Amino acid sequence: MGGNRQILVVSRPSGVPGPEHFAIVDGKLPELLDGQVLIRNQYLSVEPAMRGWLSDKGNYTEQIPLGSVMRSLAVGRVKDSRSPDYRPGDVVTGWFGWQEFAAVSPGAIIRKCKEVDLPPSLALGVLGLNGVTALLGLEKVGRPHPGDTVVVSSAAGAVGSAVGQIARRMGCRTVGIAGGPEKVAICIEEFGYDAAVDYRSAGFRNALAQACPRGVNVYFDNTAGPISDEVHGLLALNSRVVVCGTASIEAWDPAPTGPRLERNILVKRASVTGFIVLDYLDEFESASQRLAEFVRDRSLVYREEIMGGMECCLTSIEDLYAGRNMGKRIIRLH
Template sequence: MVLGKNRQVVLISRPDGIPQAENFSIVESMILVPSVGQVVVQNEWLSVEPAMRGWVSAVANYSEPVALGSVMRSYAAGRIVASQHPDWPVGTAVTGMFGWQEFALVDSTQIQRRIDEVELPLSTALGVLGTNGITAHYGLLQVGQPKPGETVVVSTAAGAVGSCVGQIANLHGCRTVGIAGGEAKRRLCLERFGFDAAVDYKAADFSEHLAEACSGGVDVYFDNTAGPITDAVMAHLNIGARIVVCGTASVPSWSPPPLGPRAERDILVKRARMQGFVIFDHLDYYEQARADLAEWVRGGHLAYAEDVLDGIEAAPDAIAGLYRGENLGKRLIRLSEKA
C-alpha cells in the first residue's frame, strides 16, 4: 500500500569540486506504508551544510560517499505522519538524517531525537540546536579550550557554526574577532552576533585590518576555511595558541594538494597546537551541548540567523550557493507552508 506521492533530490553525477545544480535531479516516488518498527516523517525543514561537498565526493573522507542514484544525505526536521512504533506516535516532531525529500520512510533507529524545545522554532533543531551549534560548542570548548581574556578568531564568522563560536567565546569571557566575506556579513558579525571586531577577507586591505584587530595576538583560531585566510591568521599566533580545524571551505579541491604557505614554522615557533575534529565522533556530547545552547537561546544570549530557501526545487543549487557566499546565517530549505 502507498500513502501518496513523494519528491526526492537524488545525486546523478559526481561533482568536480563544489556540487552544482546539474549534479542533482528531482524525482517522484511513492510514500509506502511503514512496516513494524518504521515511521513516515513529513519533512518541514531540510538542512544545507558545507560538509555536503565532502559527502558527494568520489573520495571518501569521514563518511562513505552518497551513492549515485540515491537521495541526497541531509539532516531534516519534521513530524511523524504514519507510525508502526509505539514510542513514536503520529504528530511527534523529530530530526534525523532523513535526506533531501518531502517524506521519509525510516526505521525508528534512524531518528536522531524527539524535538522537545516546543517553544523554539522547529528550524532551530537543524542549526543553532543541531549539528552546527554542537560543532561550535565542542570545537571551541573541548578543542580550543579558551580562557577568559584570550582572543578568539573565527573564520566564516557569519555562518551557522562561526556565529555560534563567537558568541560562546564571548560568554566565556573572551575577546572575539570575526572574519567574513563582504560588508553585510562583517556588519552582521558585529551587530547580530556581538563580535568585538570583524574584518572582511574580500577587502583589499584585509591584512592590515586583520593585523589591527589582532594586535594583541591570537590565542584560539577556529578555522572553517583553510587557504589564504588561515595563512594570514597564522602570522598573529601567540605562544601556546590553539588552532581548531573545523572546515576547509576556501579550497575547492584537495587533489592534488594546494600549494602555498605551510603552517609548521608558525606552530613550532609559537608552540601552538593544531587539531582537527569531526563532530560525528562525539555523539555522547550532543545532549550536554544542546542543553547549554537551548538555555542560551532562551535567555537571549545566543542569537542566530537563518537563510531560508522555499521548496524542494531550491535544493539542487543550494550547496553551490553556500560556496558563492549567498547565505546570511544557517541555510535551510522550507518545505511546508506551516513551517
Template sequence: MSSLVNRQIRLVRRPQGVPQPSHFERADAPVPDLAAGEILVRNHYLSVDPAQRGWANDEGNYSTPVPLNSPMRALAVGEVVDSRAEGFAAGDYLYGWFGWQDYCVATPAAVLRRVTEKAIPLTASLGVLGINGLTAHLAFHKLGRPRAGDIVLVSTAAGSVGSFVGQLARIAGCRAVGVTGSPEKVATAVARYGYAQAIDYRHEPDIEAAIARACPEGIDVFFDNTGGAIADAARGLMRLGGRIVQCGTAATAAWTPPPTGPRAERNVLTKRLTWSGFVIFDHLDDFAATAAKLAALIESGQLIYDEDIVEGLENAPDALTRLYTGENRGKSIISLV
C-alpha cells in the first residue's frame, strides 16, 4: 500500500472565526501499510459542514481541535479497498471520519454507519442520510416533541439541516415557518422544503415583528441553527410550554471574547420553556434506525434533498468558506470520483 500517494488538505493555521482557504494547504503523503484491526478506505465524496469551524479553531469548542499540519477532520463516504479488521471487507461502503483526503487508514471506531441503501445515490449518505438528516430527525422528534397543529419556527430554513426540519414538521402535521437569508431561499423553502411561510431576515428591518406576523399565535417549537438576533427575537414569541432546540450557533463568528445580548432567563421561567442543546454524536446508537426511516421517506417521495457538489479535493477549503456566506445551494459535497 505504501506505493499509493494520498492527496490531503491539511489545516496549517488556526482561524479566528470562519476558516478561509489560506488556513489550509494541499500536501501529499504515502499510504501506510495496514496494521491488524485497520481498514483502508478510498474516499468517494467528502462532506463540508458548519461544525468544521469549531473543529479547526481552539475556542473551547465541545470537540478537540484538529492538530495543525494534519488532514482536516471531515466526514466522508468511501469504499473499503483493503481490510485487516473483522467484519469489514473490500467493496463495503462506509460513512465515517475519513478526512479531507483521497485515502484513509482507519479503525472501526471511525465508522459511523455502513451504507447499505441500493436505490439512493451514495452522496445522500453525507446529507439526508448523514449527520444533517439524522440531526434534523433526531433533534426535532427527541427534543422538539412535535404535536399535530404545532407552530414550528426554523432558522437557516433552506440549509443542510433546516431543509429537512421543514419537511419533517409538515409530515408531523405542524405548520412550519422558516427564516433564511435571500429571496431565492425563501422561495425554495416554501416550494420545496415544506414551509408554509418563510422570512428573509436580511431584508427585514424588524425581525421580531416579521416573525410575529408569520406566527401570530406564537411558537411551539423553535429549531435554532443560528442563535444571535434571530434567536433573541424568537424566544420572546414562544408559547407556554414551548420547546427550543439549540442545534447550532452560526450567527456568532467567534466566542472569544464571549458575546453579550438580551437575557433569556425570564422568558424561560415565565413561559415554562424547555431549552435543549443537541449534539448529533451523542446519539450514535440511533443512526442506523433513523437512517432507515429517512430512506423510507425518500423512497416514498415524502422527503426530498438538494446537493451542491463541487469537483476536486483542492476546492474543499473554498467550499467551507462559501458555506458561511450562504452561497451553497443544498448539502455541500466534494466529489473525488
C-alpha cells in the first residue's frame, strides 16, 4: 500500500478526450494533512461532461490543469481520517479523481452512501450525478404537468433513462430518442417509455412526429444538434427545453451551425434553458434519498456497465460519445 496508481492529464483535447490525453503513472500514497480524509477508491466514474472539464474554452467548472490527476467522481471507503466527521470504513462518494487513493478535505466529499441495501456503485449513476441531474433538471426547468409529452434524447443513457422513468412517475407520456434498434428496444422494454424512435433510421422525423401527436411539452436535451432540431420543430405552446448536454456535437470551437431557433421559440413561446446539476449541490442529499426510494419501489431501474481496471478509463469518454456504452459506464478498481 505504498503506491498510488493515477491517471494524469498530459495534453488538452480540442474535442473528445482519448488515451493520448492521459498517462497512467505510479504516484506516491498521499500524506494525510490535518482535517483530511484518506479514501481508497473502489469505483471511478466516466462522464460525458469530462470533455467540457478538459476543454480550454469557457465552461462551467474550473479547467483541469495539465499534469494533474483527472477530475472524476468516485466511490470509495475511508481508510484513515483526520476529520471528526468521517471514520475508517465509511463509504463515501465525491471528487476523488481517477486514482487509487485520494487524500481530500471534507469539501470534496459529496455524501456518505447510507443506502446499505443498494450497491455502492449507484452513487455514481442513478443515485448520483446522473439521477440527480434527471430529477432536478425535470423539476427545476422541465416542470412537466401530468399528461404532458416529454421527449428525451440519449434516452437509454445514464441521465436519459432516469428522465424518462421519472417523467412517467409524474404522469407524463414519455418518448425516447436513441441510436440503433437495440437501444430503442431497451427504452421500451426496460425503461418503460411509451414510445421510442431511432435517430439513425431514415424515418426518424416521421416516427418522432407520430410519437408526439399533441406536440412536445418538455424536451430534455442531452444531445443538441440535428436530433434536437427535429424535436424543436414539434414543440407545443409554452414548452420547455432543458439543455442538459450536447453529446452529438464533436467539438464546439468553432460552434457548428444549424437552423436558427428564434422564430420557433417566439411563435411557440418556448423556453430553452441550460441546466447544470452542480448549481444544486445543496439539494443533492435529498434528491439522492428520493431516488433511492424510487429504486427500491422499482419505478426507477438502471443499467450499469462496469469495467475492470484503471486502464479502461482511457477510452471510456470516447465510448460514451460514440454511443458504445449500454448504461452508466463505471470503472471498478478492486
